[in-house]
Amino acid sequence: MADVAALVRAHWTRGAPGRDAPGELVTALYRWWVVAMVLKILGATWDISWHFRWLRDDLAPPHLLNTVGTVMVIGLVVIHSYTGIGVDRATLRWMQWGLGVFLVAAPLDVINHRVNGLDITAWSPSHALLYLGTGLMSVGLLVGWNRHGRADRYFYPVTCFLWFTVLDNFMFLNQHQEYGVLGLAAWERGTPYAEDSLLQFAADQLHRPLDYIAVENFTLPTPDWLYPSWAVLTGLGTLLLARILVGRRWTATTIIVGYLVFRCVAWALLAAAGFPISTVPFFLLAGALAIDLSCQLMTRMRPLVGAAAVTAAAYAALWLQHAYIAAPPSDFASALYVVVPLAGLWGLFEHLGSGGVRRIEQHLAAVRDWRVRG
Template sequence: MAATAELIRGHWTRGEPGRDAPEQLVVALYRWWVVAMTLKTLGATWDICWHFRWLRDDLAPPHMINTVGTAIVVGLVVFHTYTGIGADRATLRWMQWGLGIFLVAAPLDVINHRVNGLDITAWSPSHALLYIGTGLMSIGLLRGWARYGGGDRYSYAITCFLWFTVLDNFLFLNQHQEYGVLGLAAWDRGTPYADDELLQFAADDLGRPLDRIAVEHFTLPVPDWVYPTWAVLTGLGTLLLARRLVGRKWTATTIAAGYLAFRCVAWGLLAAADFPISAVPFFVLAGAVAIDLSFQLAARIRPVVGAAAVTSVSYAALSLQETYLAAPPADYSTALYVVVLFAGLWWLFQFLLDTEQGQQLVLRAQTMTGARESTTPSP
């Protein structure tokens, strides 16, 4: 830490993006990114659980954890911008735009809930800006790490973690239904997770007495087609892109397994602290395995056959989870168009990454993680 602090002080001078700097300093900066994103992920995970129990509180502990992570991000982006170290111009723009949108969205979210009430709908416009801002930052972070992070001995682990943050950012929206389905079941048992003030607020917000309809509107406010569609197209789409860019076998499975392990640990800690619990999307792991196995197929048939395999396996696993464990209600007929959209997404990734610029991006990512697989389209 002392050596890193000395390097930071010694390089706190104005520079152009992409400026040369000691490898130790660049790696330290990106390790601080890992700390910041960890805090933001922990804060967000606790936050949605918090709001299934109590009314909104601007100074709630989850918000404070997230704020500390955001403060570190601000400091890092300022350092990258002023010194030009650890980020080229394109990387810097992704980081700056992402952070800017997030910082604008945060007060807008506070105003939105002062005007409109309950802070629970994960799909609100102000929340969407928070996700978009975080997503853009993650793109810049992944791009910068792929370009400058090759000297770290934990390169592959950090790469998987950064893709984990992208996956978590997308699947965070689905946590509304995952908490909601168990929240509604708790109401039906006569032991609701939410306190009386929150339940009454939810009923007043809908303009009806406190009954099951009001609680269902509070816990499961989106149509049943949203949950599986979003999980496959965004969650598994993220894992597909990670597998293609990183290039190592079982990359999608590794990231999905890490995400589910995190969700299980969070589930245990929150349950032990008597907080609401959620369904955990174990079916995502089946889709991730299908993605990795699909890369054994010839490139020309991979988008169609792979999309069919991933979609069918994911929906089958979701059905089993709903039957034997717990899962939000899902419209399984959506598989008919999800498979088409996922095939198109797969083809688009393959087309873009097979261009010269895309091949260079793949090569940098694979060199960084020590991947041995070829960057050509064939397996």
């Protein structure tokens, strides 16, 4: 930390994005980004479990942990913006817009809870803005690290972690159902995870007694088709994009194994501390393996064949998990209309991976030059 601080002080002058700087300074800044994102992910993971046990509290420990990570993000964006070190213009804009959206969404979420009460569901507009802000920052980090961190010996592990943040950001929404299915089962057993005050508050919002319908609305408020569809199109879609852009075999499997290990460790720690626990989406591993294997096919029909293989593998694994472990309620017929948009995404991602991103950037640069000349 002292060495990094000394480097920052030595280069603390205003500069344009893309400014030359020592490689060790650029690497150090991105590694601090990793620390900040780890704190945000830990806080968010603890937060959803917390809200399945107690009524909401603005100053709850998970919020404070997430806030520490956010403060670090603010500091890093300020450093990048003022000095221009470690970023180009596009990277910096992704980071700035992501942070801006997140900082606007945070007070809106507090106001939303004040007005609408519990609002525990992860699928709310104010929560969507929080995810959007975090997602934009993750995109900026991926772009910046890909352009400025290739000389680092830990380039690939850091790249996988940054894709992990994108995956976790998408899959966080599905955790509502993953906690909810076990929360509802615990209530039916007569040993609810949530305190009576929380369950009664949820029932009062529906203007009904504390019964099965009230608890089900609190724990599983989304339709059954949403859980598997979202997991495949956004979760496995993220892994597919990572595999294509990174270009290394078993990238999708590596990222999902890291994600599942993290979820299992979090599960064990939360259970040991007496907090509510969730199901873990082990079925995503089958989908990730299908992605890595399908990407090795040498055929023009790869997007269609791969999408069918990935969808079939993921839904079959989800059925097995539902039958032998535990999983949220799922409409398995949704596989029929998930496979088509997944094939479309596959074709788009392959276009981006084959140089589409560079062509888009060149087009945008030409548009900017034309505006300047005009």
